[in-house]
Amino acid sequence: xxxxxxxxxxxxxxxxxxxxxxxxxxxxxxxxxxxxxxxxxxxxxxxxxxxxxxxxxxxxxxxxxxx
Numbered sequence: 001x002x003x004x005x006x007x008x009x010x011x012x013x014x015x016x017x018x019x020x021x022x023x024x025x026x027x028x029x030x031x032x033x034x035x036x037x038x039x040x041x042x043x044x045x046x047x048x049x050x051x052x053x054x055x056x057x058x059x060x061x062x063x064x065x066x067x
Contacts, residue, residue, distance in 0.1 A: 009056075010056075010057050010058075010059075011057075013053045013054075013056045013057040014053070014054065014057035014058075016053045017050045017051075017052075017053030017054035017057055018050075018054075020046050020047075020049050020050035020053060021046075021047065021050040021054070023046050024043045024044075024046035024047035024050060025043075025047075027039050027040075027042045027043035027046060028040065028043045028047075031043055
């Protein structure tokens with residue numbers, strides 16, 4: 001299998017995962033300093049949502065190619 005077959009899919013999943021992770025960290029900081037309840041209620045789903053994106057960015061092969 002060519003190494004670049006799924007590069008676009010992996011890159012987009014990685015970027016989306018990192019954006020969600022970054023937003024989660026920002027809302028944790030805001031939740032700990034300014035808005036304790038609202039910030040943490042927003043941060044938890046963002047951090048949880050970033051996990052599948054980051055996991056799929058590091059799979060060895062693309063799903064569309066049957067591997």
